[in-house]
Amino acid sequence: MTIYSSESIYRQGIGNIIRMMISDFSKSRELVWRLFLRDFTSRHKQSLLGWLWIVLMPLMTMGTFLLLNMSGIIKIGDIDIPYPIFGLMSFSIWNIFSNGLAITTNSVTGAGGLVQKINFSKDSLVFASFGQVVIDFLIRAALTLGILLLYGRVPLTSFFLFPIVLLPLVFLTLGVGMMTSLLQAISKDIVSFVNLGTGFLLLLMPVMYSAEQVGVLGKLNAVNPLYYLVIVPRDIMLYGEVHHLAGFVLSGIFGLIIFIFGWMFFYLSQTKLAERI
Amino acid sequence: MNDLFLLGALDTVRKIQAKNISAVEFVASCLDQIGKTEPKIHAWVHLDRKYALAQAAKIDKKIATGQKIGMLAGVPVGVKDIFNTADFPTEMGSPIWKKFTPGNDARVVSYLRWEDAIIPGKTVTAEFAVHTPGPTHNPHRHGYMTGTSSSGSAAAVASFMVPLALGTQTAGSTIRPASYCGVYGMKPSFGMVPRTGMLKTTDSLDTVGFFSRSIDDLRLLLDVLRVKGRNFPYIHRAVDRQQPVRKNKRKWKVGVVTSSLWVWDKAEVYAQDSLRLFASTLSKQNGIEIQEVKLPAEFNRAHQIHSVIYDKTLSYYFKDEFKKKTLISPVMYEIVERGQRITLDEYKKALDEQNFLSRSFARLMDAYDILLTLSTGGEALKGLQSVDRPDSCLIWTLCGAPIVNLPMFIGPNRLPFGAQLVGRRYGDYGVLSFASFLVTNGISPRTADYFLKT
Numbered sequence: 001m002t003i004y005s006s007e008s009i010y011r012q013g014i015g016n017i018i019r020m021m022i023s024d025f026s027k028s029r030e031l032v033w034r035l036f037l038r039d040f041t042s043r044h045k046q047s048l049l050g051w052l053w054i055v056l057m058p059l060m061t062m063g064t065f066l067l068l069n070m071s072g073i074i075k076i077g078d079i080d081i082p083y084p085i086f087g088l089m090s091f092s093i094w095n096i097f098s099n100g101l102a103i104t105t106n107s108v109t110g111a112g113g114l115v116q117k118i119n120f121s122k123d124s125l126v127f128a129s130f131g132q133v134v135i136d137f138l139i140r141a142a143l144t145l146g147i148l149l150l151y152g153r154v155p156l157t158s159f160f161l162f163p164i165v166l167l168p169l170v171f172l173t174l175g176v177g178m179m180t181s182l183l184q185a186i187s188k189d190i191v192s193f194v195n196l197g198t199g200f201l202l203l204l205m206p207v208m209y210s211a212e213q214v215g216v217l218g219k220l221n222a223v224n225p226l227y228y229l230v231i232v233p234r235d236i237m238l239y240g241e242v243h244h245l246a247g248f249v250l251s252g253i254f255g256l257i258i259f260i261f262g263w264m265f266f267y268l269s270q271t272k273l274a275e276r277i
Numbered sequence: 278m279n280d281l282f283l284l285g286a287l288d289t290v291r292k293i294q295a296k297n298i299s300a301v302e303f304v305a306s307c308l309d310q311i312g313k314t315e316p317k318i319h320a321w322v323h324l325d326r327k328y329a330l331a332q333a334a335k336i337d338k339k340i341a342t343g344q345k346i347g348m349l350a351g352v353p354v355g356v357k358d359i360f361n362t363a364d365f366p367t368e369m370g371s372p373i374w375k376k377f378t379p380g381n382d383a384r385v386v387s388y389l390r391w392e393d394a395i396i397p398g399k400t401v402t403a404e405f406a407v408h409t410p411g412p413t414h415n416p417h418r419h420g421y422m423t424g425t426s427s428s429g430s431a432a433a434v435a436s437f438m439v440p441l442a443l444g445t446q447t448a449g450s451t452i453r454p455a456s457y458c459g460v461y462g463m464k465p466s467f468g469m470v471p472r473t474g475m476l477k478t479t480d481s482l483d484t485v486g487f488f489s490r491s492i493d494d495l496r497l498l499l500d501v502l503r504v505k506g507r508n509f510p511y512i513h514r515a516v517d518r519q520q521p522v523r524k525n526k527r528k529w530k531v532g533v534v535t536s537s538l539w540v541w542d543k544a545e546v547y548a549q550d551s552l553r554l555f556a557s558t559l560s561k562q563n564g565i566e567i568q569e570v571k572l573p574a575e576f577n578r579a580h581q582i583h584s585v586i587y588d589k590t591l592s593y594y595f596k597d598e599f600k601k602k603t604l605i606s607p608v609m610y611e612i613v614e615r616g617q618r619i620t621l622d623e624y625k626k627a628l629d630e631q632n633f634l635s636r637s638f639a640r641l642m643d644a645y646d647i648l649l650t651l652s653t654g655g656e657a658l659k660g661l662q663s664v665d666r667p668d669s670c671l672i673w674t675l676c677g678a679p680i681v682n683l684p685m686f687i688g689p690n691r692l693p694f695g696a697q698l699v700g701r702r703y704g705d706y707g708v709l710s711f712a713s714f715l716v717t718n719g720i721s722p723r724t725a726d727y728f729l730k731t
Contacts, residue, residue: 001369001594002477004475004477016508019507
C-alpha cells in the first residue's frame with residue numbers, strides 16, 4: 001500500500017521556485033528579525049571586551065600590516081590618505097565577505113536544536129546571522145567617519161553610497177554562505193576551509209595595501225570578482241573615483257547569479273537539514 | 278424542521294450564513310437520516326455522531342462571534358475510506374489495514390476543513406478502491422449493487438445522509454456508482470485536484486471525484502478542492518485565467534458517442550434506446566448542435582492499455598499485501614498476479630499509448646464542446662457481488678478528461694442510470710455549465726431529486 005505524497009518541488013520550474021523563495025522570505029521577515037535580535041543581544045555575553053572587539057579586530061590587522069611594511073616583508077604602497085582611514089575602511093568592507101561567510105556558514109549548524117525541533121524556513125537563520133555583519137560594518141564606518149574628521153578631512157558624498165555599492169558584495173557573500181552553510185551540515189571542516197580561504201585571499205588581494213597589480217598576482221586579481229567588489233566600492237567611498245567599472249558591473253552580475261543559485265540550492269535542500277544535524 | 282437533511286450544500290451554507298438554521302440543527306438532521314437509513318444501506322465504515330455535532334457547534338460559535346466562515350460551513354461531507362484522515366482510521370476496505378490511523382489529513386480533507394465542512398466519518402470503499410465491493414446496498418433497491426468503488430459515498434449522497442461526498446476514479450469508480458445511485462457525480466480533469474494523502478493505485482489515472490445532488494454543489498466542491506494559482510502553471514493557464522465559458526453566443530457542439538465504442542455493444546438495449554432518444558431530444562433544442570461521433574480506431578485498444586497500466590501498478594504498490602493471500606480478495610490476488618507478469622517494457626509502451634490516446638482525444642475535442650454517452654450500460658444489477666457490465670468510463674479517465682454523470686434514465690426495474698458528459702481536459706467548468714444548461718432548461722428529463730424523492 002502506498003499513499004500519494006506531496007508533489008516534488010523540483011517540478012515547479014525555476015520561476016515558480018524563485019517566487020516561492022521570495023514569498024517564504026517575506027512571510028518569515030518577523031522570524032528573521034527575532035533571530036537577529038537574539039544573536040545581537042547574546043553576541044558579547046560572557047566576553048570581557050564585548051563590543052570593543054569590533055574595533056580591536058581591524059586595529060590588530062592594520063597593526064600587523066604596518067609591522068610587516070616596516071620590516072620590509074610587504075609593501076603597503078602609496079596611499080593618498082592616512083593609513084588608519086584606508087586600513088579601517090578596507091577591513092570593514094573585506095569583513096563583510098570574510099566574517100559574513102564565516103558567520104553564515106555556521107548559522108545553520110549553530111542552531112542545531114532549533115532546526116531539528118521546529119519546521120521553519122531555514123534560510124531565515126542565514127539572513128539573520130548576516131545582520132551581525134551589517135552591524136559591524138555600520139559601527140566601523142561610523143568610526144572611519146570619526147577618524148576622517150579627526151584628520152580634518154570632510155567625508156565625500158560618495159562615502160554614503162555604501163548601501164548601493166556594497167550590495168553586490170553582500171549578494172555574493174550570502175550566495176556562497178548559503179551553499180557553505182549546507183555543506184557545513186555535512187562536514188564540520190567547511191568553516192575551517194572558509195577561514196583559511198578568506199585569510200589567504202586577504203593577502204592575495206590589495207585590500208590592506210595598495211601595491212601595483214603586476215605579474216601573476218595582477219592576472220589573478222583581474223579575473224577575481226571579489227577584487228572588483230571590494231576595491232571598487234572602497235575607491236568610491238574614500239576617493240570618489242570609479243576604476244574598473246566594467247569589472248565591477250560584471251562582478252556584480254556574477255554576485256547576483258551566485259546569490260540566486262546559492263539561495264535556490266539552499267531552499268531546495270533545506271528539508272534534508274534536520275536529519276543531517 | 279425535520280427535513281433539513283433534504284437540503285443541498287449550497288442552500289445549507291446560505292441558510293447557516295443567514296442564521297435561518299444552525300450548523301448543529303443541520304448536522305443533527307443528517308445524523309437522524311443516517312440513523313434511519315444506514316442499517317439497510319451500509320454506506321459508512323466509520324461514523325462519529327458526537328464528533329460531527331462538536332464540529333458543527335464550532336461553526337455555530339464562529340458565526341455567533343462574528344467570525345468569517347468558509348464556503349462549506351456546516352456541510353457534512355462523506356469521505357471515501359482511502360483518504361487519510363487524522364481523526365478516523367483509514368482502512369481502505371481491507372482487513373490488513375484494520376484500524377490503521379495515518380495521523381494526518383489528505384490534502385482534500387484539509388481543504389474541506391479549511392472551508393468549515395464537517396467530516397462525520399468515512400464511507401465504504403471497495404477493497405483498495407479496486408473491484409471487490411463492500412457491504413453497501415443501492416439506496417433505491419435493497420440487494421442491488423451500488424457500483425464500485427466509491428459505493429459508500431454515492432449511496433450516502435443518494436440516501437440524503439450527506440449533501441456531498443468524496444470518491445475517486447481510476448476507471449469508472451465515481452461515475453459508475455453515481456449512475457447506479459441516481460446522483461450527480463464528477464471526475465475532474467486529471468491533475469485538477471490534489472491527491473496527496475490518498476491511496477495510490479495507478480499514478481497516471483487516479484483522480485479524486487465528487488458526489489452531490491445538484492450541479493451547483495458539484496461546482497462548489499470543485500471550487501474548494503481544485504488546485505489554483507501560479508504554483509500550478511498548467512491549471513493556472515488553462516483554468517484560472519479563463520473567463521466564464523460562454524455567454525450563449527455560440528451553440529454547444531455535442532458529439533454523441535454510440536456505435537464506435539465496443540462497450541456500447543455490451544450495453545442493454547433499453548439503455549441504448551434511452552440515450553438515442555435523449556440525443557434526439559437534444560437535437561431539437563436551440564443552442565445545441567448535435568452530431569454522432571465515430572471515435573478514432575486507436576480508442577478500440579483503450580481497455581487493453583488501461584488493463585496493462587492498472588494491473589502493473591497494482592502489482593507494484595500492493596506487493597506486500599499480495600504476500601498475505603488469505604487477507605486479500607481472489608480478484609485482487611488475480612490482478613496483482615497478472616500485473617507481475619507484465620514486463621516493464623510493456624508497461625512503458627502502454628503509458629506511451631495512453632499519451633497518444635490523450636493527444637488523439639484532444640484533437641477530437643477540437644470539434645466538440647461535449648461528448649455524450651452512457652455512464653453505465655444500464656441500471657444496477659441484482660446482488661452486491663454480481664459481475665458488472667464492461668466499464669464505459671475508463672476510456673475518458675485514460676484521456677484525463679473531465680466527466681459529469683447526469684442521473685436521467687430509468688431502467689426496467691425502475692432503477693436509475695445516467696448519461697455522462699465528457700469535456701476537454703481542464704474544461705471542467707465548461708462541462709458543468711453544459712450540465713447546468715440542460716438541468717435549468719428542463720432538457721435533462723429527470724434531476725437527481727426525481728430519483729431520490731420518489
